[in-house]
Amino acid sequence: MSETNKTIHWFPGHMAKANREMKEQIKSVDLIIEVRDARIPFSSANPDLDKLAPGKPRIILLNKDDKADPKMTEAWEKALARENTIVIAVNALNENIKNTVYKAAKELAKPRIERQIRKGMKPTPIKAMVVGIPNAGKSTVINSISRKKIAVTADHPGVTKKVTWIKAAEDFYLLDTPGVLWPKIDDSSVGLRLAITGAIRDEVLPLDEIVSFAVSYLLENHKEDFLERYSIEEPDGYEDAIRKIGTSKGFLSQGGAVDELRVKKNLIKDIRTEKIGRITWEKPQ
Ligand SMILES: Nc1nc2c(ncn2[C@@H]2O[C@H](COP(=O)(O)OP(=O)(O)OP(=O)(O)O)[C@@H](O)[C@H]2O)c(=O)[nH]1
Ligand SMILES: [Mg+2]
Structure with a gap:
């Protein structure tokens, strides 16, 4: 086994548990905000997310776009766009991304909101969960979206423990804990790209x-x-x-x-x- 191949197993056993917990939390949200690194939009994704959140609408944030090649970012935005998925390049560290994300969230949650209205119900707020691999910028994204907003706690149906929601707008809430996805290194070049961009520790490879x-x-x-x-x-x-x-x-x-x-x-x-x-x-x- 080469040095590089060893890293395929670099993540220890708590992955299954973390995934189970994330799957539970994902059930309660309208959409996923998936943070990727714009320099490595493929390698910074974990395809397991499709299994954890089948059919969930998704906002893919190509974050750190200030570090990526603008032409390539444009190409990636086009390549990743799909039904029920909105791809947006951002610099969460220096831009206020709240309005852009809020607008996309409203678009993705629209079918659910219209369904409630048709049933004569008052639409419930939009709930979103931020996920991504370590260092992708999840915390920075949460901060940028929820700037100066107070975290509120609410009982989360079906789960005993309290889950904290951050109010980003009157009808838009974010789960305050981001879901950590582990990068999937089934190809050594993926590991190398993660190392170049600092997503995995230098000593790993x-x-x-x-x-x-x-x-x-x-x-x-x-x-x-x-x-x-x-x-x-x-x-x-x-x-x-x-x-x-x-x-x-x-x-x-x-x-x-x-x-x-x-x-x-x-x-x-x-x-x-x-x-x-x-x-x-x-x-x-
Ligand atoms: N240049 C640049 N740096 C960013 C951007 N977003 C985040 N960062 C930096 O990237 C690093 C990681 O950001 P975090 O928000 O802590 O990432 P995270 O996904 O929460 O990381 P973990 O909690 O470790 O999983 C920090 O040093 C941020 O300042 C961005 O858009 N541009
Ligand atoms: Mg964080």
Whole structure:
């Protein structure tokens, strides 16, 4: 088994329990707000959500769009749109996303609301649950939607424990605890993309595998920006790229050889802080 394949099992046993609990909570909401990372809209999704919430209307937030390639984000928005699913690219950290999300939620909940009206009932508020893989921005999304609103608690029918709802608008409530989905790494490149964007801890995968994956992708898709950033000529493969960057940046050890570890760590840092530009690490099929 290779180093990379080991990570398929990196998440221990509480997954089943967490999923059971989430499934219970999902029953009580009108819709799911699924937070993904706009840089990796495929790898930051967990397809198990379809089983946890079959048929639930969904808002897919391609979050951190300030870090992603705008053209690719547009392509992903189109590629992911489906019936009962509204895809919106956002920067939950710096934008007030409340109105956009509220509008989408009203559209998705409309059939249920109209059904209640037809039956002569007063429509009940729209309830939504935020879900996503670790670090996707779930808490940031909840904060942005519910800014300055007070959390209210309500008895949740069918479940004994109290569930807290956050009032985002008169008729729009969010569950205050986000559902954590675990990334599904059934392909080593998914793991590598999760590592590049910081969704999984750096120690989980070998640094060399992460950096070499990143360098090949950059050379293939963002060559000019990459070469320009480090003032280097086109390298002959990964090892040569590391040497050229090290020489160019003066990352040398005492003997004068390139300090490769320093180059690699620096490269990852540059990628995560958009020093090479706004990069999306996967394309829609
Ligand atoms: N640049 C940028 N950073 C963001 C955005 N949204 C969230 N972040 C940052 O991403 C990191 C993770 O955000 P959280 O909201 O804590 O993510 P989470 O999904 O709640 O993470 P866990 O609770 O660990 O599962 C934080 O450092 C946020 O500031 C965004 O739209 N743009
Ligand atoms: Mg959180």
